[in-house]
Amino acid sequence: MKIVTCVAPVNIAVIKYWGKRDENLILPINDSISASLSTDIMCAKTTIMASPLLKENKFWLNGREQTFDSPRFSNCIKAIRARCDETLPQFNWKISICSENNFPTAAGLASSAAGYACLVHALAQLYEIKGEISDIARQGSGSACRSIYGGWVQWHKGDLPTGADSIATQIAPADHWPEMRIIVLVVNDCRKKYSSTSGMKTTTETSTLVKFRAESVVNQRAKAMKKAIEDKDYESFAEITMKDSNQMHAICLDTFPPCVYMNDTSHAIVNLVHSYNEYKKGQKVAYTFDAGPNACIYLLQSEVEQFISVVNHVFPKPADIDAVEYYRGLTLPNKQLDKKIVDDLNLTPHDTGVLKYIIYTKVGGGPQVLGDPSEHLLQDNGLPKQ
Numbered sequence: 169m170k171i172v173t174c175v176a177p178v179n180i181a182v183i184k185y186w187g188k189r190d191e192n193l194i195l196p197i198n199d200s201i202s203a204s205l206s207t208d209i210m211c212a213k214t215t216i217m218a219s220p221l222l223k224e225n226k227f228w229l230n231g232r233e234q235t236f237d238s239p240r241f242s243n244c245i246k247a248i249r250a251r252c253d254e255t256l257p258q259f260n261w262k263i264s265i266c267s268e269n270n271f272p273t274a275a276g277l278a279s280s281a282a283g284y285a286c287l288v289h290a291l292a293q294l295y296e297i298k299g300e301i302s303d304i305a306r307q308g309s310g311s312a313c314r315s316i317y318g319g320w321v322q323w324h325k326g327d328l329p330t331g332a333d334s335i336a337t338q339i340a341p342a343d344h345w346p347e348m349r350i351i352v353l354v355v356n357d358c359r360k361k362y363s364s365t366s367g368m369k370t371t372t373e374t375s376t377l378v379k380f381r382a383e384s385v386v387n388q389r390a391k392a393m394k395k396a397i398e399d400k401d402y403e404s405f406a407e408i409t410m411k412d413s414n415q416m417h418a419i420c421l422d423t424f425p426p427c428v429y430m431n432d433t434s435h436a437i438v439n440l441v442h443s444y445n446e447y448k449k450g451q452k453v454a455y456t457f458d459a460g461p462n463a464c465i466y467l468l469q470s471e472v473e474q475f476i477s478v479v480n481h482v483f484p485k486p487a488d489i490d491a492v493e494y495y496r497g498l499t500l501p502n503k504q505l506d507k508k509i510v511d512d513l514n515l516t517p518h519d520t521g522v523l524k525y526i527i528y529t530k531v532g533g534g535p536q537v538l539g540d541p542s543e544h545l546l547q548d549n550g551l552p553k554q
């Protein structure tokens with residue numbers, strides 16, 4: 169019997185992946201760049217057991233049994249097994265897989281990225297595979313290839329029709345820019361209506377703007393972003409991050425029928441950030457939105473106290489939600505109202521409960537193996553622990 173448990177990070181793109189040139193292999197039309205977020209706060213955790221005693225292959229996600237035959241899931245397993253030494257005993261054993269996310273699944277918080285990176289990393293341990301695996305994680309969900317590495321990561325779109333060169337590489341490790349923090353303002357954590365997969369498929373089929381982005385914008389922007397990260401040039405980083413998020417959502421509106429992911433609260437957050445930056449006479453805080461209304465704010469640690477004070481004023485915490493439930497992740501600095509900046513900005517507060525909760529986190533490492541057997545999500549018989 170062989171058993172392995174891994175955790176893998178969520179990643180949030182600052183240069184967005186939106187549009188494929190090959191739907192089956194999941195090959196993108198442009199490079200993208202992201203940071204992997206600390207697995208101490210948000211992660212997928214996956215246990216895989218291979219045993220000669222198991223009768224069937226089984227997979228549970230968040231406590232529910234899933235089919236083993238979904239195309240993306242089975243493509244990852246096939247691709248990993250194709251790299252395995254067939255003489256290893258576990259190659260011929262059935263497997264049990266149990267995974268859980270410690271944050272909402274399919275809500276636009278990159279669960280598929282963390283989930284598939286974790287699955288592929290754990291499979292690679294199980295089958296003793298060394299070398300590149302981001303091309304395999306990519307076949308689960310495109311953005312998952314970036315979660316195979318920690319820190320700042322670039323997914324190179326590649327040119328080969330096989331996808332062999334469509335891989336992720338690390339631009340800089342997690343500790344390269346230690347002051348960087350991420351605040352996720354969770355507007356809605358329910359399962360979203362339009363998946364990224366279907367949204368970007370319609371975009372590729374109908375948007376003219378996406379062609380302009382791929383041909384004339386992203387290459388230059390990705391270069392500038394890489395340099396901003398390497399130089400730890402926050403102002404350039406922030407401006408490019410916001411512009412790229414805005415372009416992705418403009419392209420979503422240029423899609424026919426349009427895919428609308430941001431809502432009124434998302435737009436209020438955009439306005440808040442721009443008012444804040446105008447007041448501060450520079451780009452001090454940057455938003456980015458994926459395929460949902462939740463905002464990811466990249467900012468330096470020195471800015472967190474004042475920014476969160478403004479957020480708390482504009483989006484008051486409901487009195488009936490416990491602070492521990494509402495403020496998740498790292499401990500936020502003093503959450504008292506900074507009266508001066510709030511008065512100077514003069515922003516109108518929204519109703520309470522507009523934000524569901526806030527996650528405070530930082531850039532973190534890549535997937536890791538958890539050695540302690542108590543971490544396994546499976547019992548010795550291959551069934552999930554209760």
Ligand SMILES: Nc1ncnc2c1ncn2[C@@H]1O[C@H](COP(=O)(O)OP(=O)(O)OP(=O)(O)O)[C@@H](O)[C@H]1O
Binds near residue numbers: 275281459
């Ligand atoms: N831990 C996991 N292990 C394996 N597969 C997972 C895991 N978590 C999520 N998935 C897969 O990813 C799907 C959700 O992906 P989807 O793209 O809809 O949402 P998301 O990743 O949360 O959002 P987004 O990609 O827009 O940020 C799930 O239905 C499941 O198939």
Ligand SMILES: C[C@@](O)(CCOP(=O)(O)OP(=O)(O)O)CC(=O)O
Binds near residue numbers: 311
């Ligand atoms: C908006 C995004 O988060 C899109 C993520 O798309 P997915 O990786 O979820 O899509 P598939 O490849 O179809 O699984 C932007 C990004 O992460 O770059």
